[in-house]
Amino acid sequence: MSNPYQPVQAKILDVIEETPNIRTFVLKPEREIPFLAGQFVELTIPGFGEAPFTPSSSHFRRETLEMTIMRVGRATGALFTKKPGDLLGIRGPYGKPYPLKEFEGRDIYIVGGGVGLAPLRALFLALTEEKKKYGRIFLRYGARTPKDIVYKKQLKEWEKIKGVDIDLSVDAADEPWERKVGVVTCLMDEIPCDVKKSVAVVCGPPIMMKFVTKKLLEAGFPGGSIYLSMEMNMSCGLGQCGHCRLGPYFTCKDGPVLTWEQIKDIEEPFL
Amino acid sequence: MDAYFLPNHRCSSWLASLAGRFNLFYPREVDEAVHWQRYDANDFNIEQLALRKIRAAEPIKPFFFSPRERVASFPEPVEPETKMKPTLLFGVKGCDLRGIAVHKRMFLEGEFADPFFAQRLNNTILLGADCPAPERTCFCNLLGLKPFLTEDVDLSLTVIDDGWLIEALSERGAELMQMENGLQKATDSQIAKREEQRQKAMRILKEQNPKDWNPNLAQAIADKTADKRFWIDAARDCVECFGCLLTCPTCFCFLLYDQGNAERFERSRVWDFCYLPMYARVGGGANPRARFIDRFINRFHCKFMHSKNQNGFYACSGCGRCFSTCMGRIDIRNILGQL
Numbered sequence: 001m002s003n004p005y006q007p008v009q010a011k012i013l014d015v016i017e018e019t020p021n022i023r024t025f026v027l028k029p030e031r032e033i034p035f036l037a038g039q040f041v042e043l044t045i046p047g048f049g050e051a052p053f054t055p056s057s058s059h060f061r062r063e064t065l066e067m068t069i070m071r072v073g074r075a076t077g078a079l080f081t082k083k084p085g086d087l088l089g090i091r092g093p094y095g096k097p098y099p100l101k102e103f104e105g106r107d108i109y110i111v112g113g114g115v116g117l118a119p120l121r122a123l124f125l126a127l128t129e130e131k132k133k134y135g136r137i138f139l140r141y142g143a144r145t146p147k148d149i150v151y152k153k154q155l156k157e158w159e160k161i162k163g164v165d166i167d168l169s170v171d172a173a174d175e176p177w178e179r180k181v182g183v184v185t186c187l188m189d190e191i192p193c194d195v196k197k198s199v200a201v202v203c204g205p206p207i208m209m210k211f212v213t214k215k216l217l218e219a220g221f222p223g224g225s226i227y228l229s230m231e232m233n234m235s236c237g238l239g240q241c242g243h244c245r246l247g248p249y250f251t252c253k254d255g256p257v258l259t260w261e262q263i264k265d266i267e268e269p270f271l
Numbered sequence: 272m273d274a275y276f277l278p279n280h281r282c283s284s285w286l287a288s289l290a291g292r293f294n295l296f297y298p299r300e301v302d303e304a305v306h307w308q309r310y311d312a313n314d315f316n317i318e319q320l321a322l323r324k325i326r327a328a329e330p331i332k333p334f335f336f337s338p339r340e341r342v343a344s345f346p347e348p349v350e351p352e353t354k355m356k357p358t359l360l361f362g363v364k365g366c367d368l369r370g371i372a373v374h375k376r377m378f379l380e381g382e383f384a385d386p387f388f389a390q391r392l393n394n395t396i397l398l399g400a401d402c403p404a405p406e407r408t409c410f411c412n413l414l415g416l417k418p419f420l421t422e423d424v425d426l427s428l429t430v431i432d433d434g435w436l437i438e439a440l441s442e443r444g445a446e447l448m449q450m451e452n453g454l455q456k457a458t459d460s461q462i463a464k465r466e467e468q469r470q471k472a473m474r475i476l477k478e479q480n481p482k483d484w485n486p487n488l489a490q491a492i493a494d495k496t497a498d499k500r501f502w503i504d505a506a507r508d509c510v511e512c513f514g515c516l517l518t519c520p521t522c523f524c525f526l527l528y529d530q531g532n533a534e535r536f537e538r539s540r541v542w543d544f545c546y547l548p549m550y551a552r553v554g555g556g557a558n559p560r561a562r563f564i565d566r567f568i569n570r571f572h573c574k575f576m577h578s579k580n581q582n583g584f585y586a587c588s589g590c591g592r593c594f595s596t597c598m599g600r601i602d603i604r605n606i607l608g609q610l
């Protein structure tokens with residue numbers, strides 16, 4: 001029986017400054033972490049502890065692993081002092097991946113907010129790698145200001161892909177900005193896919209997910225086709241410690257992505 | 272398997288010989304309370320072996336799931352200790368087993384089994400003892416458990432006047448019985464005596480817990496969840512000391528906690544408690560159960576709704592430790608009885 005609490009070493013190859021408080025860490029783990037888009041890992045910042053993060057890179061390339069991380073507190077604060085060459089620990093992958101088989105043949109409507117685009121990038125890269133399997137891919141992304149947009153360069157590249165449709169918004173444009181201004185739901189007044197046959201995938205802060213879900217339901221998406229990334233407190237990641245309980249689910253093993261259908265009746269304040 | 276009889280004058284020596292092979296713990300009466308104690312030949316007298324009493328003040332949980340345990344380290348990894356002398360818990364009660372059942376589900380049956388828990392459980396012999404005299408705090412009967420053991424332990428023991436009736440319930444138990452040559456096959460009248468004692472204990476439990484609960488507590492709690500008034504009343508006398516969670520044999524929550532520096536660190540697993548305000552807090556400070564009342568309800572969801580729906584049994588043993596220890600004297604039976 002192997003020890004699931006023991007992390008493997010991972011070397012930081014590169015640190016990419018995405019926004020003033022979001023960085024992408026490119027890691028080379030000692031042994032390959034066989035993740036699939038939507039799964040997460042527990043990242044150890046030696047001496048500080050662990051926190052859960054979703055790889056943002058393509059699951060078709062697993063020798064290195066990218067994670068896009070926002071600095072919010074203790075562990076992420078310590079992580080932001082790390083440089084290329086420093087060592088971290090990783091254990092995982094944990095949780096259920098996006099059910100890509102079920103996505104096949106359908107349009108995919110992705111809505112991201114802030115650093116929530118990180119897990120969605122892994123999904124986007126997995127989808128575009130095998131584009132023929134899926135319908136059109138729509139990506140709607142909102143950030144606070146133009147400075148807070150992650151993956152600026154990649155977004156430009158992705159817009160050029162055939163069958164991909166991207167729209168962006170910022171809550172406030174404090175510098176020249178040619179696109180929409182407003183919270184991300186302002187990009188959703190018209191949903192250009194057949195909602196009954198498409199899937200919607202949402203990741204962002206809880207308040208954003210709440211309003212996006214409302215819009216999606218109003219537009220006619222069935223609750224079972226709306227996939228939400230639930231951020232609950234996680235410690236073990238293994239379905240043992242109890243922290244991530246959300247109603248009958250352990251978010252770490254039944255999620256972190258759950259459908260609206262699964263969670264809509266849970267009494268707890270979760271969104 | 273058949274029951275055997277060990278006469279009183281041989282009991283001490285059997286215990287001593289078991290203590291030679293195992294790390295033996297037994298329930299000992301100390302100032303009117305029962306506590307688990309490590310066997311020490313120089314400080315043992317069979318009178319102190321509190322087999323006829325109810326469960327010890329503390330649950331057996333820490334024997335398998337330590338309040339604090341090193342589970343990983345860096346750069347040298349940690350593996351479970353395998354050279355430990357096996358442990359024997361002499362005098363486990365029916366309610367003690369519910370804790371093990373819950374922990375087995377949590378720690379062993381998922382995709383990632385916990386090798387530390389597995390190692391300790393494998394390394395432990397359980398000898399169960401009947402409760403001939405349930406006390407006011409006992410309500411195992413309402414949770415589908417019995418005040419005596421007929422399965423899930425290695426050996427089952429009943430104290431009768433002139434000795435012990437012992438029955439092996441596993442192969443490990445049978446082996447231990449073969450080591451003792453003072454055992455005689457139990458007579459019909461001895462077995463009848465055991466049965467009589469057991470029925471009497473069941474009667475006591477029934478008499479002191481006369482009210483039958485809602486047959487589907489899980490559904491009753493689900494239906495009651497939105498009635499915040501009910502829960503606020505139920506929690507009124509709670510002073511948030513967390514004693515109920517600390518003493519509960521079925522609670523399993525833990526936190527992984529790292530200490531050290533970039534070159535060398537250790538990871539401990541420490542018990543955690545869902546009543547703590549920080550328990551569910553996420554990065555950046557949002558907290559889905561910031562109010563105590565939501566955390567209070569969560570405990571009932573966990574024990575009586577989710578566990579029942581997912582495992583088929585309640586994560587409660589009826590041991591009564593939570594209200595024996597409660598500063599607010601909140602008796603969980605009253606809350607469950609109102610559902």
Ligand SMILES: Cc1cc2nc3c(=O)[nH]c(=O)nc-3n(C[C@H](O)[C@H](O)[C@H](O)COP(=O)(O)OP(=O)(O)OC[C@H]3O[C@@H](n4cnc5c(N)ncnc54)[C@H](O)[C@@H]3O)c2cc1C
Nearest residue numbers: 051052053054069070073074075076118256552553554555
């Ligand atoms: C499945 C999943 C995937 C995620 N993916 C990403 C991602 O790709 N990118 C990203 O930026 N973020 C992601 N997050 C969020 C990220 O995990 C959090 O932002 C991170 O945990 C914050 O850690 P921190 O220590 O810096 O924050 P803090 O706010 O300091 O603490 C966060 C956690 O530490 C614990 N904690 C803090 N203080 C205390 C205390 N006093 N006592 C006890 N416990 C305490 C709590 O468990 C709390 O949830 C993800 C979260 C989940 C659940």
Ligand code: SF4
Nearest residue numbers: 325326366402409411
């Ligand atoms: S609750 Fe039942 S099994 Fe536990 S000590 Fe009381 S009578 Fe014995």
Ligand code: SF4
Nearest residue numbers: 519587588590591593
């Ligand atoms: S909830 Fe109370 S009665 Fe039930 S197992 Fe825990 S301590 Fe015992």
Ligand code: SF4
Nearest residue numbers: 509510512513515597
């Ligand atoms: S033991 Fe009683 S007072 Fe203490 S937290 Fe539990 S219910 Fe509240």
Ligand code: FES
Nearest residue numbers: 237240241242252
């Ligand atoms: S993080 Fe421990 S149970 Fe989910």
